Structure formats: structure tokens, C-alpha cells
Amino acid sequence: MDWQTIKQEVTVRTSRSSGAGGQHVNKTETRVEILFDLRNTTALNSREKKNIRYHNKRKIDKNGLVSIIDQSGRSQHTNKTRAMRRLKELVSDGSKPIPKKHVGKAFTASRGKRLDNKKRRAEIKAGRGKIRY
Template identity: 40%
Template sequence: MKDFTKELSFKTSRSSGAGGQNVNKVETSVTVLWKIEDSEFFSDEQKDIIFHKLKNRINAEGFLFLTVSETRTQLMNKTKAIEKILEIVDKALIIPKKRVATKPSRTQKQKRLDTKKKVSEKKENRKFRF
């Protein structure tokens, strides 16, 4: 996992939810912003992957943003935001392994057919006959 926290910028705002009068006075909600194009930690290929996989989280100016307002303190929200954005980018860069198509073996085919035959016979025996 690459630590690009030096490239992150933060904005605070008033949070909704629990906190009583604290909600009306203190800006506890934290929005973390990261300009992907200006990153020095990732190659152009990695930046393209991030843009493609996280396009719904990237605004028109090219900022990846994430807002956290889970806790009642700004510092805790900031640390959670950093953790989450690092995790999101890390997951986006994971390239899934290609699936190799395989054919069922002869014994697997035979087992499947035998099971079908047994079930068919069982149901046939249930029929009422005169």
C-alpha cells in the first residue's frame, strides 16, 4: 500500500447527526480531496486504472473525494478519512486474476449423469400405478 497522505488536502464542514449543540457549533465533518493527475506516487498506468475504477467518486476537476462524519471529533474523522481513501485506492489497483476456462473431467460428467438417473428413478417410483 502506497502512502500518499502528503498529497491529500482536507476541508471541514458542519456535520449532521448526533452531537447536540456541538453539531451547530463545530465543523467535525471532514472531506478529503486528492488530485490524482498531480500524484507523484503512481505511474500514468496506475492513475488511469484509478480514474477508470473510481470514476463515480471523482469530480469534474479530477479530484477524488471522500466525506467522513462518523465520529464527533474532527481529528478522528480525519484519520478515518485517510484510512478509507488509502484503502479505496489500494483496492482499485488490485487487478483480478484471469479465469482459466476448464472442461469437466470424464468422471465428473459420469457422476452428474448417474445422479440425474438416480433422481429420475426415485421420482418414477413415486408415481401411483394400478
């Protein structure tokens, strides 16, 4: 992971923030949206991209864009800093390896208990037929 290259590949968009703030919110663009193209980046290898896609499925759209929005602060600078920090966490946490699936077997006692229940149930159903004398 090359963080300097990621910082250069990031697209930053600003807009007016929603919510309370009086006149200040009506005239300043404090909302920051950071877009990072995961599919076309050169800063990550294919394994890292795959791991990030696995760990952050909900944050990546179908085109491979990671979108991070921050509008919690009153200044654009602090919102941009927070959003970049969140992107760095997302990329570093997401590049952890994909955990291997654990395929477990049923316990022997559980298997026996299940078969006993099936036999009992079969006997109950067999007893529902016509009575022959």
C-alpha cells in the same frame, strides 16, 4: 504507490457536521472532506492512475479529484482517520489491474437452434401471403 507522498498531497477541509448532536454540532467542525488530485499526483504512475480511474469511476469527478467525506464520529480526529483509511483502501484496491474482457462464442447447439427458429418463423411469415388456386 507511495503513501507518504499521497498523504502530503492530500487537501483536508473541515466544516460543521449535519444531523443530531445538540449544541455540540453547532459549535464544532467535525465533518472532514479529503480531496486528492489523482490527475496531478506524483505518487502514482500512469498505469496505477488508469486502474484507479477504472475501478472508482463514481468517486472521481471530471477534474480528477477524489473526494472522501466522513462525518460519522463526534470528533474531527476520528473522522479524519477514517477518511484517510478509506482513501488508502481506495488507492490500494483501485490499483489492481483491469480485468481482461472475455469474448465468448455461442455454442454450436445454440447457433443451430437459433437458425431453426429463424427458418420456422420465415415459413410462418411466407404462409401469410395470398392464396393462389
